[in-house]
Amino acid sequence: MALKAALLRHVRVPVQTLNPGLSLTLTGAKWGLPSLRWMSSHDDHLSKNEVTERVLSVVKSFPKVDPSTVTPEVHFQKDLGLDSLDNVEIVMALEEEFKLEIPDKEADKIDSTNLAIEYIYNHPMAG
Amino acid sequence: MSFTLRSVKVPPNSVSLEEARHRVFDFFRAACRSIPTIMDIYNLQDVVAPSHLRSVVAAEIRKHSSVTNPKVIDMLLFKAMEELNNITEHAKQRHHIIGQYVVGREGLLQDTGTKDQGASDFLKEFYKTNYF
Numbered sequence: 001m002a003l004k005a006a007l008l009r010h011v012r013v014p015v016q017t018l019n020p021g022l023s024l025t026l027t028g029a030k031w032g033l034p035s036l037r038w039m040s041s042h043d044d045h046l047s048k049n050e051v052t053e054r055v056l057s058v059v060k061s062f063p064k065v066d067p068s069t070v071t072p073e074v075h076f077q078k079d080l081g082l083d084s085l086d087n088v089e090i091v092m093a094l095e096e097e098f099k100l101e102i103p104d105k106e107a108d109k110i111d112s113t114n115l116a117i118e119y120i121y122n123h124p125m126a127g
Numbered sequence: 128m129s130f131t132l133r134s135v136k137v138p139p140n141s142v143s144l145e146e147a148r149h150r151v152f153d154f155f156r157a158a159c160r161s162i163p164t165i166m167d168i169y170n171l172q173d174v175v176a177p178s179h180l181r182s183v184v185a186a187e188i189r190k191h192s193s194v195t196n197p198k199v200i201d202m203l204l205f206k207a208m209e210e211l212n213n214i215t216e217h218a219k220q221r222h223h224i225i226g227q228y229v230v231g232r233e234g235l236l237q238d239t240g241t242k243d244q245g246a247s248d249f250l251k252e253f254y255k256t257n258y259f
Contacts (some may be wrong), residue, residue: 043223059209061178063182084152085155085185085188085189085192086185087187088152088155089154089155089159089182092155092156092159092160092181093178094183095159095160096163096177104152104153104156108152
């Protein structure tokens with residue numbers, strides 16, 4: 001192992017010294033940032049503002065809802081005058097928007113925009 | 128998709144209205160989750176939006192919202208499941224879906240309003256139906 005490392009170091013050094021053009025491409029901006037992992041899905045969870053905005057836009061685009069009454073704390077059935085089937089329909093629309101599959105038991109509990117935002121924000125797969 | 132749905136046995140009757148209610152919501156969720164597949168196999172992308180199809184399914188369910196007998200709800204659910212099965216296993220053709228769910232009850236000949244403006248209300252009603 002030590003031999004391999006030493007050999008690799010030995011091999012790589014001359015390349016960098018002898019051919020600066022090549023070393024520039026290898027250690028350029030694309031490869032030189034260790035903090036940024038390409039094609040990794042670790043750092044793309046949604047911000048709270050984005051979740052709120054998208055949830056509200058889904059609720060506002062629901063045909064029976066008056067868009068001006070929608071706020072982040074609105075209750076679907078008490079405030080917006082929807083029935084339980086509309087509630088399920090909104091949850092399904094949210095599933096489609098955020099590419100989730102919400103289990104039935106949790107979907108039953110989501111009855112306000114506040115709860116929906118909270119659930120989606122804490123969901124690891126929301127995208 | 129189609130075969131997984133088909134393999135589901137006919138469930139026993141709902142004991143209470145509450146259970147039947149839950150089954151309706153479960154069916155609605157299953158139908159909503161199969162909408163992307165349906166849009167795919169019938170090429171509905173440029174005809175209709177998923178949200179419209181969802182609303183249509185909800186409207187079909189809401190038509191029977193006054194039913195309170197669990198046995199009747201179970202029967203309606205069975206028919207709904209049958210219909211969903213037929214659609215997801217491509218037993219229908221594109222125009223069936225468009226005619227029944229996209230264009231809807233108004234029919235394929237939608238009145239755009241220019242040709243019979245001079246006609247009396249009686250005549251307009253008469254063209255629609257003679258039962259009035």
